[in-house]
Each structure stands twice: as C-alpha cells, then as structure tokens.
Amino acid sequence: MATAARKTAPKPSSAKSRSPAKPSSTAGGTPAVRTPKPEEFKQEQELSAYRDMLLIRRFEEKAGQLYGMGLIGGFCHLYIGQEAVVVGMQMALKEGDQVITGYRDHGHMLATGMDPRGVMAELTGRRGGYSKGKGGSMHMFSKEKNFYGGHGIVGAQVPLGTGLALANRYRGNDSVSLTYFGDGAANQGQVYESFNMASLWKLPVVYVIENNRYAMGTSVSRSSAETDFSHRGLSFKIPGIQVDGMDVRAVKAAGDLAVDWCRSGKGPIILEMQTYRYRGHSMSDPAKYRSKDEVQKMRSEHDPIEQVKKRLLDKKWASEDDLKAEDKRVREIVADAADFAQADPEPDVSELYTDILL
Amino acid sequence: MPTEILMPALSPTMEEGNLAKWLKKEGDAVAPGDVIAEIETDKATMEVEAIDEGKIGRILIGEGTEGVKVNTPIALLLADGESEEDLSKAPVSAPPAAAQAPAEEPAAQKVEETPKPAAVPKAEAPALPADPDIPEGTEMVPTTVREALRDAMAEEMRRDEDVFVMGEEVAEYQGAYKVTQGLLQEFGDKRVVDTPITEHGFAGVGIGAAFAGLKPIVEFMTFNFAMQAMDQLVNSAAKTLYMAGGQMGAPIVFRGPNGAAARVAAQHSQDYAAWYGHIPGLKVVMPYTAADAKGLLKAAIRDPNPVIFLENEILYGQTFDVPQLDDFVLPIGKARIHKAGKDATIVSFGIGMTYAVKAEEELRGMGLDVEIIDLRTIRPMDLDTVIESVKKTNRLVTVEEGFPQSSVGDHIAAQVMQRAFDYLDAPVITVAGKDVPMPYAANLEKLALPSVAEVVEAVKAVTYRG
Numbered sequence A: 001m002a003t004a005a006r007k008t009a010p011k012p013s014s015a016k017s018r019s020p021a022k023p024s025s026t027a028g029g030t031p032a033v034r035t036p037k038p039e040e041f042k043q044e045q046e047l048s049a050y051r052d053m054l055l056i057r058r059f060e061e062k063a064g065q066l067y068g069m070g071l072i073g074g075f076c077h078l079y080i081g082q083e084a085v086v087v088g089m090q091m092a093l094k095e096g097d098q099v100i101t102g103y104r105d106h107g108h109m110l111a112t113g114m115d116p117r118g119v120m121a122e123l124t125g126r127r128g129g130y131s132k133g134k135g136g137s138m139h140m141f142s143k144e145k146n147f148y149g150g151h152g153i154v155g156a157q158v159p160l161g162t163g164l165a166l167a168n169r170y171r172g173n174d175s176v177s178l179t180y181f182g183d184g185a186a187n188q189g190q191v192y193e194s195f196n197m198a199s200l201w202k203l204p205v206v207y208v209i210e211n212n213r214y215a216m217g218t219s220v221s222r223s224s225a226e227t228d229f230s231h232r233g234l235s236f237k238i239p240g241i242q243v244d245g246m247d248v249r250a251v252k253a254a255g256d257l258a259v260d261w262c263r264s265g266k267g268p269i270i271l272e273m274q275t276y277r278y279r280g281h282s283m284s285d286p287a288k289y290r291s292k293d294e295v296q297k298m299r300s301e302h303d304p305i306e307q308v309k310k311r312l313l314d315k316k317w318a319s320e321d322d323l324k325a326e327d328k329r330v331r332e333i334v335a336d337a338a339d340f341a342q343a344d345p346e347p348d349v350s351e352l353y354t355d356i357l358l
Numbered sequence B: 001m002p003t004e005i006l007m008p009a010l011s012p013t014m015e016e017g018n019l020a021k022w023l024k025k026e027g028d029a030v031a032p033g034d035v036i037a038e039i040e041t042d043k044a045t046m047e048v049e050a051i052d053e054g055k056i057g058r059i060l061i062g063e064g065t066e067g068v069k070v071n072t073p074i075a076l077l078l079a080d081g082e083s084e085e086d087l088s089k090a091p092v093s094a095p096p097a098a099a100q101a102p103a104e105e106p107a108a109q110k111v112e113e114t115p116k117p118a119a120v121p122k123a124e125a126p127a128l129p130a131d132p133d134i135p136e137g138t139e140m141v142p143t144t145v146r147e148a149l150r151d152a153m154a155e156e157m158r159r160d161e162d163v164f165v166m167g168e169e170v171a172e173y174q175g176a177y178k179v180t181q182g183l184l185q186e187f188g189d190k191r192v193v194d195t196p197i198t199e200h201g202f203a204g205v206g207i208g209a210a211f212a213g214l215k216p217i218v219e220f221m222t223f224n225f226a227m228q229a230m231d232q233l234v235n236s237a238a239k240t241l242y243m244a245g246g247q248m249g250a251p252i253v254f255r256g257p258n259g260a261a262a263r264v265a266a267q268h269s270q271d272y273a274a275w276y277g278h279i280p281g282l283k284v285v286m287p288y289t290a291a292d293a294k295g296l297l298k299a300a301i302r303d304p305n306p307v308i309f310l311e312n313e314i315l316y317g318q319t320f321d322v323p324q325l326d327d328f329v330l331p332i333g334k335a336r337i338h339k340a341g342k343d344a345t346i347v348s349f350g351i352g353m354t355y356a357v358k359a360e361e362e363l364r365g366m367g368l369d370v371e372i373i374d375l376r377t378i379r380p381m382d383l384d385t386v387i388e389s390v391k392k393t394n395r396l397v398t399v400e401e402g403f404p405q406s407s408v409g410d411h412i413a414a415q416v417m418q419r420a421f422d423y424l425d426a427p428v429i430t431v432a433g434k435d436v437p438m439p440y441a442a443n444l445e446k447l448a449l450p451s452v453a454e455v456v457e458a459v460k461a462v463t464y465r466g
C-alpha cells in the first residue's frame, strides 16, 4: 500500500515545497534518469532493514547518553532520523564496494557491518576502538569493511571518494565508490572539481547527497541558490535523482539503479536523499532554527523505522511481540558495546608516537 | 530501582550549567524523546530529552538552580511497575564522580591543575599590568574574552559603515561560538552575513571586497577550516600590496578560534600561529586577555593590512578586567610584560599564557622570580621587548601549543641567539605541543599538549635548579 505520501518526498512544514520526483533535465546532453518506483520488500528484507535501522537508532541514543555522562568528548554528531539512507544503500552494494563519508558517520559504519563495540570504544577513546582511540567520533576507518572514514572537514571526502573510484577504474574491477556528503557540503568548491573529473573520466562513483535540510543552523534555502541537489551535476553531464530518503525501499531502488549505472561504465551519478535529522547538529546545538512542530511532524509521519514496522505488522509478517523481542536483542548488542566501551582501557601512552609515518 | 536522570554535558567544554526550567513535574509520564527540562550554559539554552520511558518520581534539582555540575542526578525516573516507595531505594549517588569516569578529567580541563604551594606571595598588580595609555582611575570591568571581541566589532561597526562581518553561522545563529551575538540585531543582514560552507570562496570574496575598499571581518568557524582558504589568504591577501607596487591591498581581518579545543581530534585541533607568522604581508595577532582581545581587534579592523586574528575557544569564557574607555585601541606589534621578574623569562602568547601563568606561581613558591612576556602579536614580532628581558634575566623559555618544528619559539630562540648570545647563561628551551597529530583519547590528548609541569621543568633547567 504505497500511499502518495510515501512516493513524494517529505515536505517541510514551512519552507516552500520541493519538487516531487521527476526525470532529471537533459540540459546540455546529460542522460535522463528517472527516480525508480520502489519495489515492495520481501519479508526477509523488511525484517533486516528493521533490524539494521533499529541498531543505528539505539546505538545513537546510547552514544548521546554516554556523551551526556562525559564518557564521550569533543564533537558527536548523531544520525537519528537518517537511518534509511545508509541501510537502503547498503542493500544495493556488493563485496568490494567502498563507502566514505563526513563526520556524521556512526550509521554508515554500522551499516557496513563494522562492530558496534569497536565503534563505541572509539567514541569513548579506548584502545579497542577502530582507530585505537586516536580518531574519535569523526575519524574512524575499516579496511576490512571498505569504509574509508570518517572525515572532519566539510566536503573533503568528495574528492577522496572520487579517488577511490579512480582506483577501481585503474584496476579494471567493477567496484563502486559510495561517496556521501551533506547539503551544506554540496556548496564546497572541491565537490565541483570532483564532479568534473569524475564525469570526464567516467569514474564509478555514486554521490549520495544526504539533504537533511540543514547545515548546522543554516537551512538549505538560506545557503543554496539551487536547492534541487539532483541538478547539481548538470553542467558536468552527471545525472541525478531525488529520492525519499525516509523510505528504505525508495533508497534501495535508487541505490540499485545508481550502482548498476556505475558498474556498466556510464560514469558518476547523483542521488539526492531527502532526509531529516531529528537531533541537533551536534550535542551542543540548541536547534533554535527550526520549529518543534517541524521535527515532530517528521517523526510522527515519516519515521523510517515506524514505516517498516507498520508494514511488518500490517502484513502480519511480525507480531508486536516479535518486534519487541527484536528490540530487546538490539538493545543487548548496544548495551554490550557500551559496556565494552567503558571497560576497555585507554590507549597505552606509547601510542602517542605510533602511526605517524610508516 | 528508579533510574537517575543526570545533568548532561552539552558541549566539549561544558562543566556545569543552570537548570532553567522543568517542563515535567513529579508524577508526569515521559517517553523517550520527550523534553523534560531546559538547561542553560554560557553559550546556549538546551533541552534535556528523556531517554527512557517512565514516570518522574522525584525532582532532585529545583528549577532555577545555578551551577549544576555535569552528571549530578537531577531527577529520579520510575519505570513501569515501580512506585513512590521505590524512590527510597534509589542509590544516593555521590555527585558526578570524576573518579568513576575513566576519562579522568572533564574535557575542558586541559591545563594541569598544580596544587598551590603554601606560602606563595601574591603577585603585585592582579592580571593586567596597566598599559601605558590607560589613565589613572579608569574603571575596570570584568569581561569575558567572548564579550570583548563582540564589543570590539560592534564599536568599529558603529564607527565605520565600511566594516561588515561575514562567515558561517555568524548572523542568525549568533555565531557557532556566540562571538557575534547580537550583531545581526543591531546592524542588520547587510552588514552581518551568513555564508555557505565555502571557505575558499568566501575568503576570496572578502579579499575582493577589501580590494574595493570595504573592511570585511571574515570569521572562520575555526581556523582549521581556513586551510581550505589558505591560497587566498597567502597568495591574494598577503601579496597583493607588494605585487601592485603599493597601489592596492586588502584591509581585512580574518578571525576565529585557533588551536586545540578539547577532545576534537586531529583535524580540529591545530595551532596556526607559526604558519601565518611565516608569511610576509600578513599581520598576526594572538591575544590572551580580554582587554588585549578588545584593544587589538579594534586595531586590526582599522589596520589597512590583512590581519590574521587567532582566538581560542577555551579562552572565550574566561574573564579579565577590561578598561572602560570610549575608544580602547592597543598597538599591534607590541608585547606586554605580564609580570616583571629577574631570574628567568617566559615568552608565550594566546592560550600558551595559561601554562606560563600557572608555572610562574609554582616557581614563585620555589623562590624564583620569573618574568612573563605575553607576545600578543606574532607578526610583526616585538623581539626588542624579549631581548631587553633576556639581557636582564639571561634565561629564556618559550611556551606554545603548536607543533615543535619551525615553531614560533624556534624563531624567537634563533633571534635571541643571534642578537643576545652573550647575555644567555643557558640554552633557550622551547616548550611546544608534541610532534604528533592531536589524538582523541583523553589520556593521549593530555600528553600531546604542553603542561605546566613541563614549563616548570624548563625554567628549573635554564636556572640550573634541581
């Protein structure tokens, strides 16, 4: 039962409404691509999306709690509200594909299958963390899971992700680089330098713009002359589509399309994920720049997890009790990660001088 | 057993806050995500959200309480099935045991607390030895560095229509670190301009506007992000006057927090004093006190040259006396003798001064009379004042948070060696940050930064004490 509300992107309550999904313009010979109609998930897909999104939600809530207790320091940017984006995209990937993003990275790491213990222990700055405690919330990497970070400088990951795609092309493999960045990052100059090279050299990179409507306290309409991010590649002949990033099925469908596009040698493609962050930009953001109603409306009408939950219950693919049990399992994983992250010792002081050069 | 709701930390540097308002009362049911209270810090008012489901059993910290330490229990939450009687079972937890948190120290506590030796004579003249141009009897007003910077900008904007501010979040958000608070309200959105996140672009735009005669104040959210704009700062701002044979230059100020904050890791924790200090065509200011911040920022805005103005997030909230004068402007390029002494000289600047000041207190307890020079300006550097001091004390230690190689201290040491070699009774010691990217882990971060103990050791070494 795909209602109209699910097909169109979520609408902001105050700002002017967004254009619904539509074929990208063919201006200047950019290939036309349409937002694919999401396919219904099978039971197993719904359940796994539910589990994966819930893990991110609960993990982030716990991280917020540990931050409040002073166990996590510095900057901590939570992903709550945006879970469908990374979970849906991950469903479209295969072994060998790479992922890179900015500092709002906990969700991406969990989605790539990184161990919650290692992620949480990095947040608390302990030796069992993915970067041995030296990187923190914004800087984590996993060679094993092809996760290339974890970058603190807005926009810097975009050329880096383009370089991962260059390596794929160079080696002649069919791997794809998923390069995530925000609506705010989309205004950085190096993004457009990357677009040009990626298109010129037909690099297999999917640019996933996570448009959560705000860059810190600045709404998209206050920072961007062109607020349709799917059009940002037009002058480089890179096609783009807008996707309802709160619907994991829509994300998966767009991800399949984009990854196929890259694998078949057509070059880069842009996915504008229309999503929303429920929490402040970081822990110290009072979020006075948007109304409570706006946040509440997204939570109650578009929550990515609730959408899946409702379908599972409606189709009788799971009972309330099944989902409660699922929730309990997820909470246990998170509690275990948090326990580990508190019990694990800080790095040995000798680590101060390691890993600077090889 | 009821769950304790603790006073949360909302920023890397928050240690305590005020409990401004309770939005739930005892007996109210709460669900995860419900806003239960509002708390205030010096930067912002924030909402506290419930994490667990339950009923507010008891409010432990009343509305309006100020200075509530992070991690103090503020209320007790009853879970499903628990009743009022269970409240008595609540663990009466000791407040925020820093001892429990293996992080050891609140994040902001970067500078080591050294126990004060018993009989330390009080230094004459509290924080600020009067600058020569402050008239006797001028009222001194306790002011935070944050307010002093804001006041300097506001005063200069009132005085000169060509002065305007631009940067990320400077207007509607009132500044990421609240330094531009109130400016939008007073001066409007023509003169207080929010930019997209495009440092290289807006730095260049500012320089272009300065070529055309405006006097932009460009705020970098932090100087870490100014690396994206480095080409414009060095190639356009610094060199144009020279390349144009003096016809045209850039009267512009680039300002914002510089250096390590607390636990923000390698990409957000760099001190750029030495970087900009390297570039002819720039002036580089790095104040410590609020009075210097104000007087030097006003001077920077009036200066016809590009000025890099390096602030520090940890200093923003610190209070110093600022003279109440209609137009308090200090000279760029002049060091300030923070405390006179005869046995050894410590030269520092910006946050480095916090180590110097604490070390001096400790050394005084050991009977050493140390002179502290606050450089205030990195370029042009007031080496004359440093050399005069060395001629008197014959011993020199420099202190900064930046990387050790090609540091500001290295430059001072080289100059002193060339110009006052015969006056030195010991090799100059340069105390700096360690030669490593800033680690995130609390214990490693502490080691990566200089410490009061290192400064004390260095002074003992140059004076051949123990």
Ligand SMILES: Cc1ncc(C[n+]2csc(CCOP(=O)(O)OP(=O)(O)O)c2C)c(N)n1
Pocket: A104, A152, A153, A154, A155, A181, A182, A183, A184, A185, A186, A210, A212, A214, A215, A216, A281, B168, B197, B199, B221, B225, B228
């Ligand atoms: C070059 C640079 N400038 C500024 C910052 C400070 N900063 C960190 S996140 C952020 C907002 C980015 O917003 P967006 O790209 O929309 O991502 P979101 O936080 O919404 O996920 C800013 C300004 C930075 N880290 N790097």
Ligand SMILES: [Mg+2]
Pocket: A182, A183, A184, A210, A211, A212, A213, A214, A215, A216
């Ligand atoms: Mg955003």
